[in-house]
Amino acid sequence: MNILVTGGAGYIGSHACKALAAKGHVPITYDDLSRGNRWAVKWGPLLEADIGGRGAAARGARAIPAGGADALLGLCLCGRVG
Numbered sequence: 001m002n003i004l005v006t007g008g009a010g011y012i013g014s015h016a017c018k019a020l021a022a023k024g025h026v027p028i029t030y031d032d033l034s035r036g037n038r039w040a041v042k043w044g045p046l047l048e049a050d051i052g053g054r055g056a057a058a059r060g061a062r063a064i065p066a067g068g069a070d071a072l073l074g075l076c077l078c079g080r081v082g
């Protein structure tokens with residue numbers, strides 16, 4: 001499946017993408033890199049954009065590859081332990 005992962009360049013998101021790819025899925029990272037890292041996006045394409053604000057839904061829809069996304073995994077909030 002194509003799985004849109006918001007926050008996919010972050011700590012948990014990048015590990016989630018790795019696990020999804022290991023199961024044969026294509027993780028599509030949607031991340032503004034405000035706290036994440038480009039180098040952590042290794043298992044699928046990166047859409048570098050803010051999920052908030054005007055036009056966010058349209059930007060996300062345009063970025064999804066042909067075939068669409070089958071699921072969404074949302075991990076891009078800014079809470080942090082420690």
Ligand SMILES: NC(=O)c1ccc[n+]([C@@H]2O[C@H](COP(=O)([O-])OP(=O)(O)OC[C@H]3O[C@@H](n4cnc5c(N)ncnc54)[C@H](O)[C@@H]3O)[C@@H](O)[C@H]2O)c1
Nearest residue numbers: 007009010011012031032033034035036050051076077079
């Ligand atoms: N790390 C933990 O121990 C832990 C524990 C429990 C829950 N959580 C929750 O899991 C989620 C992810 O945590 P994490 O540690 O991976 O955080 P993280 O900061 O490493 O990752 C968050 C990612 O979201 C991106 N992001 C933030 N705002 C964005 C926006 N507006 N548009 C697009 N991308 C945006 C950041 O660039 C970053 O890559 C958070 O909601 C956090 O509260 C984390």
